Amino acid sequence: MALKIYNSLTRQKEVFEPLNAPYVGMYVCGPTVSGESHLGHARPFITFDVLYRYLLHLGYKVRYVRNITDAGHFEEEGKAAEDKITSKAILEKLEPMELVQKYTHLYHWAMDQFNNLPPSIEPTATGHIIEQIEMIKKIIADGFAYEANGSVYFDVIKYNEVYSKKNQPYGILSGRNLEDQLDTTRELDNQDEKKNKVDFALWKKAPVEHIMRWQSPWGEGFPGWHIECSAMATKYLGKKFDIHGGGMDLQFPHHECEIAQSTVCNHEMPARYWVHNNMITINGRKMGKSYNNVVKLSELFDGSHPILTQAYSPMTVRFFILQSQYRGTLDFSNEALQASEKALRRLMDAYEWLKAQSFTSDKKSTDATLDQQLKTWINELPEFMEDDLNTAKVVANLFEMVPVINSLKDKHITADAVSGATWQLVQAQLALYIEQVLGIKVESGVNKKQLNGVIHLLIEIRKEAKAKKDFATSDKIRNQLLEMGIQIKDEKDGEVSFTFS
RNA sequence: GGUCGGGUGGCCGAGUGGCUAGGCAGAGCUCUGCAAAAGCUCCCACAGCGGUUCGAAUCCGCUCUCGACCUCCA
16 A cells, blocks of 8 residues: 555656655645635645644654745735825834734634644745845846846746756646747736746835835845745755645646746756645635635634534534545535534544443454454555545545444444454544544533533522422532532522632 | 636535445434434435447536636735
């Protein structure tokens, strides 16, 4: 068995072979922290978290780099631009760092809610301006970029001419033909600093109102969007690394441009496997800011979005995403999430019950068919994972085992139907796949409101017991609550209060 | 217009040339003080039209239809 992943570059599933086993370098494009993350953002991070977890499970030493884009036009999403030039007081000015901080924290909080493992390195674009400038200088020196009026552009036509001969034309990743693009975009062309419409910016001269700016050999400005990933990936993973991931919408132009820049600088294709997750759709349409159909993660978790009838826990959302294979679109709806919530609860109830049982390995099986069936379902789990991370099939197999576990629980079958060794196998492998590989953690369903409700109910029952002079019951309630760290106090006015210790 | 990817039962979603996942919802039964949970059973779909084949939802062609991307933007 070997892990196979779909490589967008070659358009086929390929056996994963690290360049320097057991080390694996993986770069994933992270968020732009100028606004709150939405459900669409969650998919790549959960997808690549599962890939990361699976690689770790296979024993690889993975360096997982996921950047934070904190350089750009800094204006808070949804807020109208204010006049930043005339604003005199420092505290009145828009301070990009403040936004970066706010949304980075929110993003980290969401990642944590999803039980995503933190990446090994989480570099920021603003922390790597020097590396980006150095890279641009190199590209200019090699003749693949030019300065125009304080900005620097990548010469796509020239790159294509030179690298087509080396079997790496511009457009190799997205399957685009440069001539076609020139034809289709010619009409739109106007007077521009760029030599060709297809050229992209490496460095942009900052207009006077642009508040994020840095000194460079070409004047004050800010880096183009694509260069940050090339610079950081090269710095932390080297000229060539194993996996580059991100959403499918980044394939072009972002990743295509990365390939061109990095190839000029480092003289080789930066990554070996390009992995792209598909989009989350809502009513068949990509969830995205431009469509005005985003459901923010915080709205999902507290149920405040109008299309939701209730709040959904982070694990429900994670499970919802893992019920599909990452390369297909996933259609989101309240109904679909409700289905996931119920399914997850059933799975986890069975899993947790089984986890608490103990089996002895010397017990023989009286139902060889069932015993074998369980082993088959378990043995298929790695096969499904290794077939391009087919988490949908993994989940399906987990559900095959749920009725068997529940049958044991409800004594519809006896424990000896299955051998002790097989039960132990099932216990261990469910724990491995549910908790380690899929990263689903047990959520305690109790919140403060519910807990308070329960305590009030007990106080109520205690009152009734006291009224009936049933002091045995009333004392039992008070004493046992106290043992749990909840102290009930009978106040002078007959009311009852409680405190947590 | 160009490039690419889809159309699977009420909903979400796997999938393979023949043995036709899984979840949710729905129906029946069992269990059950009531309810819930749980178990068992049922619900056999693959856009349309042709073609290849002993056999296709799965391969080919056409049609219809939906979507993504198309260079300064997360």
